[in-house]
Amino acid sequence: MPDPDPPARPASPEPESRADTLPASEEPMLPARRRLRLGRILRLAATGLVLACAAAAAAFVWSYYVTAPWTRDGQVRVQVASVAPQVSGQIVELRVTDNQTVRKGDLLYRIDPFDFEVAIASAEAEMKNREADLQVKRTQAQRREQLTTLSTSIEEKQQFEGTAKIAEAALDSAKAQLAQARINLERTQVRSPVNGRVTNLLLRTGDYATKGTVNVAVIDTDSFWIDGYFEETKMAHVRVGDRAEAVLMGFGDIVRGTVESITLGISTANAAPSTQGLPSVNPVYTWVRLAQRVPVRIRIDHVPEGVTLVAGMTCTVSLGEAGARGRDWLLVAWNRLRGGGAAAR
């Protein structure tokens, strides 16, 4: 501090010089010296006070940054419905484009239905065949049943009855086949299972869709949530039901939410079995240890206008009100001051 010093210096030696120049009379010297000592004590006290405030402020900032439940490591997450066809075949009609909004039940694409129509026709024919067969077998069995043992044997009767039952079972089987064939034809129309957006669509009319292989991803727009990865040192202050605020990178507005749940486990590298099935334990430095991060799931309650949530976006998540700790602290101090003033009055 070069500026205030030069003008300050002549000010402070003044009383001393005055005291030195007046050694003869003792009466003015004593108060001057006393004033000088008082001034020095006051100046030391002021310095000490400021330093004490600084120490308290430093402690506060430290606790604020180390234990306050906030993290810069938050991410927007979403559930994706991976749609795979239940039957194989060539795609004859693609009804969606990339990033198209779809409702639950909307048609995504159609697989060539010819084979499945043939299967239905064939199953229907088979069923008619079995029905006719059953009718014949039943009539035969009934006729044998009415005859006496003079013209037929009990064994023959049993045989015909059994044949009729077999024909009945065959008809049931044919009916089941027909139901399956009809469902399969329905399944050539692949529909969206959720409300959402088709994403990263890499399909073309004419592509072959294989049964069970995922080929369309639909982002479920009803399922957005935020994962905040909190350091374990802050977990003591994270509680289910806490209010949460997230600021997306690049957006000024606050996305409000609530802590829905806390993940109960993260993977441990030390648990992986290695040679002879023994755990492979990593050596760590005793002095420097990194805090693990625990995912905390935040339900989104309110998204401000103009903010488009995109899964994977980074955000800063803080629990509790904005600056609530600091403001509470100030409020408490202010109330105490006012309360003290009122009591004194």
Place this chain on the structure above:
Amino acid sequence: MRHDLDLGGILISPFVAYAAGALLILVGLRAIFARIRFSRYVANPPLVEAGLYICLVALLVVLF
């Protein structure tokens, strides 16, 4: 605490902004101190200024 500083895609912790803000305020305060001859009131002006700086940073952290 919430709003990161965005410098061409590099996001910087807002604490840096608080530290810089406190520095600016301190520069202003020093001009005032020079006028009122601050060293008359304290025993060690540089030490007091350092302490004031810490208090200012804490205040900014609390308020924003």
